Amino acid sequence: MGRVTKIVIIGGGPGGYEAALVGAQLGAQVTVVEREGPGGACVLTDCVPSKTLIATSVRKQALLDAPSLGVHFTGGPDGDAGGVIADMPLVNRRVKELAQAQSADIAARLAAEGVEVIRESARLVDPQRVRAGDRTIRADVVIVATGAHPRVLPGAEPDGERILSWRQLYDLKEIPEQLIVVGSGVTGAEFAGAYQSLGSEVTLVSSRDRMMPNEDADAAEVLEDVYRRRGMNVLGRSRASSVKRTEHGVVVTLEDGRTAEGTHCLMTVGMVPNTRGIGLEDNGVRLDRNGFIEVDKVSRTSAPGVYAAGDCTGVQMLASVAAMQGRIAVWHALGEAVQPIRLATVASNIFTDPEIAAVGVSQKAIENGEIEANVVKLPLATNARAKMQGFNDGFVKLFCRPNTGIVLGGVVVAPRASELILALSVAVQHRLTVDQLAHTFAVYPSLSGSIPEAARRLMSPQTADI
Numbered sequence: 001m002g003r004v005t006k007i008v009i010i011g012g013g014p015g016g017y018e019a020a021l022v023g024a025q026l027g028a029q030v031t032v033v034e035r036e037g038p039g040g041a042c043v044l045t046d047c048v049p050s051k052t053l054i055a056t057s058v059r060k061q062a063l064l065d066a067p068s069l070g071v072h073f074t075g076g077p078d079g080d081a082g083g084v085i086a087d088m089p090l091v092n093r094r095v096k097e098l099a100q101a102q103s104a105d106i107a108a109r110l111a112a113e114g115v116e117v118i119r120e121s122a123r124l125v126d127p128q129r130v131r132a133g134d135r136t137i138r139a140d141v142v143i144v145a146t147g148a149h150p151r152v153l154p155g156a157e158p159d160g161e162r163i164l165s166w167r168q169l170y171d172l173k174e175i176p177e178q179l180i181v182v183g184s185g186v187t188g189a190e191f192a193g194a195y196q197s198l199g200s201e202v203t204l205v206s207s208r209d210r211m212m213p214n215e216d217a218d219a220a221e222v223l224e225d226v227y228r229r230r231g232m233n234v235l236g237r238s239r240a241s242s243v244k245r246t247e248h249g250v251v252v253t254l255e256d257g258r259t260a261e262g263t264h265c266l267m268t269v270g271m272v273p274n275t276r277g278i279g280l281e282d283n284g285v286r287l288d289r290n291g292f293i294e295v296d297k298v299s300r301t302s303a304p305g306v307y308a309a310g311d312c313t314g315v316q317m318l319a320s321v322a323a324m325q326g327r328i329a330v331w332h333a334l335g336e337a338v339q340p341i342r343l344a345t346v347a348s349n350i351f352t353d354p355e356i357a358a359v360g361v362s363q364k365a366i367e368n369g370e371i372e373a374n375v376v377k378l379p380l381a382t383n384a385r386a387k388m389q390g391f392n393d394g395f396v397k398l399f400c401r402p403n404t405g406i407v408l409g410g411v412v413v414a415p416r417a418s419e420l421i422l423a424l425s426v427a428v429q430h431r432l433t434v435d436q437l438a439h440t441f442a443v444y445p446s447l448s449g450s451i452p453e454a455a456r457r458l459m460s461p462q463t464a465d466i
Helices: 014-025 040-044 047-069 088-112 166-171 186-198 217-229 319-333 363-367 384-389 417-429 434-438 447-458
Strands: 006-010 029-033 116-118 122-126 129-132 135-138 141-144 148-150 178-182 201-205 233-235 240-245 250-254 259-262 264-267 271-273 306-308 347-350 355-360 374-379 395-400 407-414
Touching: 006 014, 006 135, 006 319, 014 029, 014 040, 014 088, 014 141, 014 319, 029 129, 040 047, 040 088, 047 088, 047 166, 047 186, 088 116, 088 166, 141 319, 166 186, 178 186, 178 250, 178 259, 186 201, 186 217, 186 264, 186 347, 201 259, 217 233, 217 355, 217 363, 217 395, 217 407, 250 264, 306 319, 347 417, 355 417, 363 395, 374 447, 384 447, 395 447, 407 417, 407 447, 417 434, 417 447, 434 447
Parallel strands: 006 029, 006 141, 029 116, 141 306, 178 201, 178 264, 201 233
Antiparallel strands: 122 129, 129 135, 148 271, 240 250, 250 259, 347 355, 355 407, 374 395, 395 407
């Protein structure tokens, strides 16, 4: 019987626990060192809690929109949904309980596979040894999956009461009456929309000329229109210089001298990798200028036998990418057949209302001449199921190669776009053509029916750039 490979994983988020499961299933002896608990920050403080909160906000928004479908309420003025309120202590308790339950499920799965979990902070002693609390663990392979934490701006340090990071939101006793969200990237857009629907008066401070400047411009425009229509105050080209507490709230000072006042301020200005002070650079693990671990396409670092996965690498900070990086690291370390990570096939989703999902090439890359593609954009308002459900905002956008018709990517803006994007992800992953998509049956009526419909419009070269 051959020697068993010992794998030590620092960090128990998606990059860590998915790597652990693969390693255990392949016969390795696996130890995960995670200070907060199985699932890491993704499950306990970030992704799972935020999406749980957003799910509640979407349900409340549906009640607010119900009168347009003929559903009226006897408790509110004029039969509208004015009597519907969010019970924030109950909402936040559910958020925390669900996160803990998800962590417990992950712990149970790891235990069932024979993975040891140590609840301690960890430090890399050398490429073959990890210090966890008072233990030193020898390893043949080390995987660093330490994640990241919210960036703090000087002059806008969170205090947990009025000035908040998103990890502090779930301790609030009531809905913020007037919430100022600083940062209009994905996280800022998600929380701004959620709290607007839950009942806050929201001001969104964006340093750029539009929300989510790194996302599809058409999608961002749709979402900003929706937010403004719902009453959100979106301040474009407005960079915050400081956030100060007042007697009853906060005041945000912008670089141009203007101010915005509210009861609370949420800071969403990016993430900082958890890579400092854990022995990485001392042992030959190279970091970039922002502190992210440099890795290749099979998750190797610059130190022999040390791999890295997840947000600490800065490679598309998505749970799905972290998990795949972790799996690839183990497959490569154990000598299994492995394909390098293909970022061009990664599907992403922004959990706003409506959601924004994307996969493959971007409209910006096409417009910049980086890739040649035919484009079609089909408004969601033309979809029969969307009309029935009162969904007027959104679209399906599809990109394909001009000559072969191979699907290169797409964008979906719709309720549950995160579910609808799978068809396009499969098409991109397996290099399907628009003809193949067009000849695929879709349920009628359905939102997903817009995908083969968009493909049919791309079957003729005359429909390019519609």
